[in-house]
Amino acid sequence: MIFLRLLPALFGLIALPATPAAATVRAVLVGASSFSDPGLAAFTLPGAARDAERMADALAGLGVEREAMTLLTGREATLSAIRAALDRLAEASRTGDRAVIFLSGHGSQAPARPGDLLEPDGRDEIFLAADAGRWDPRSRSLPGALADDEIGRRIGELRARGTDVWVVIDSCTGGGLLRGAAGRAKTIAPERLGIPAGAPLRGAIDASGFVDGGLAGGGRLVAFAAAGPGGIAWDDGDGDGGGGAFTRALTGAIAARPPASFAALAASTSAGRRAGGTLGAFWTAGDLAAPLLFSGRSPDLLDLARALPPLPFATRTEIDRAGACRAEAWEEGRRDTAGDGATLLRHCDHVRVDIGEPGQPLRIEAWYRDAVGGYTSLAPPLGLVAAPGRWANIGFTFVTHDPGTGRPLPQGDEYLVLIARDATGTAIGAALLRFRAAG
The missing domain is CATH 3.40.50.1460 (Rossmann fold)
Structure with missing residues (x-):
């Protein structure tokens, strides 16, 4: 979450x-x-x-x-x-x-x-x-x-x-x-x-x-x-x-x-x-x-992303301790990965994803899919702009319980869904970054 x-x-x-x-x-x-x-x-x-x-x-x-x-x-x-x-x-x-x-x-x-x-x-x-x-x-x-x-x-x-x-x-x-x-x-x-x-x-x-x-x-x-x-x-x-x-x-x-x-x-x-x-x-x-x-159910963007080619540029994921709700110490430079490739995160870990320079101007949709299928948009209404000479980035803080009430949140695989669209609005590539709570 x-x-x-x-x-x-x-x-x-x-x-x-x-x-x-x-x-x-x-x-x-x-x-x-x-x-x-x-x-x-x-x-x-x-x-x-x-x-x-x-x-x-x-x-x-x-x-x-x-x-x-x-x-x-x-x-x-x-x-x-x-x-x-x-x-x-x-x-x-x-x-x-x-x-x-x-x-x-x-x-x-x-x-x-x-x-x-x-x-x-x-x-x-x-x-x-x-x-x-x-x-x-x-x-x-x-x-x-x-x-x-x-x-x-x-x-x-x-x-x-x-x-x-x-x-x-x-x-x-x-x-x-x-x-x-x-x-x-x-x-x-x-x-x-x-x-x-x-x-x-x-x-x-x-x-x-x-x-x-x-x-x-x-x-x-x-x-x-x-x-x-x-x-x-x-x-x-x-x-x-x-x-x-x-x-x-x-x-x-x-x-x-x-x-x-x-x-x-x-x-x-x-x-x-x-x-x-x-x-x-x-x-x-x-x-x-x-x-x-x-007026209907929300679409599942995972299927759309899986059907598209990979993104035509690189992404880089970094984890630090700058989470907005931090209340404890972290290990510097920690990065854990599960055997199936999911990135393991602890409560209040801050995640930053840098989006590399594409060969042509593109707009990037960024959606976070939580453990029960709810989507949150992380990008502006018209998307993030990535272009030659211009990087874009997305940041969020991962939590395992509600910082306000302490209530535990549902656990399971969560995804950052990145979809790239060209000048005509056509989806030309996608990436799925998978996260899971550690322990």
Whole structure:
């Protein structure tokens, strides 16, 4: 099982049941476009409400019933209202159902609990509801803020019911990308909310965003976000066409031609953002190979990879002790291999795979297949770029138990699946790297 530096969340830990024909899709769509606190009036964001409405229209175009959607915008998007809507979503969801959670608005960061291994940078990501206020030093919390830990817990509850979950977040979590076009950053600096600077960063970067921690369960998970920590999400202003640049690209891609899979949607969304002049890559995670809205079972990419020729370039695998959840000492330079060729790994081993220079520019898909068949994408939506004179690399941390709960994870062979595609998108080669827990 992997524990990604860019994704400290655990995907697909239990084998999936067959999806029933009568699966129901339900959605909670939030556009926190204004605040009740007069001190935050300057941060009104009308485009956030339009984002939620656009997402509702996009889902309706995919056949989701309006009655199955809860839409919260403006002053109605309070923390209590959001929590109540998520409670109702969980209560109604069953095995094989599908849930969509959409959040658009301002984001920020706050100090994490001391010793929280799932926050290697020492910061929690927070989404600001309509009743957000200033930092409360006694409770060490921000009123009206939905923290990443709670979002992760609620997603975990849905997945434990066997419900597939698609999370979409159009919000900043702090950072410094710049854009030449006019627009508004969807973030409020922590100091404007009275949030203390907190302890220095712990020396690790956490790009997990809001989808964070303890996401074990039977249901599949896909997450899209306009920006991870250190990135900025942009709103295009208050005109009729305003709203989040990311949401506009996403819903535009759905309306233009409903993609077959989440991976195809991510690719078309990325292409739409570039065409619109928006800088910066958005963030994805989870089983992107799944059909859009989980309308079928995810494909087994092992068969595809085994049918392809070997990669037309070399790969190099290195193991070190830089794992994001390390809590013990390792032997320097250790590399163990089983008799059948599988690489043996210990809890919190960090694995880095370097991808050599091909003779022509190629895009590389990188998928991690865990012991029970769940896939996590390790590459950007359009793939890693490898070209003459340009290497690419992938890194992840291997875990044998959930770092947050200590719960042991299913054991067995796990794979890194690398698929190379040429300029036409044709798969021309593949490699399978096999891993197993030592001992």
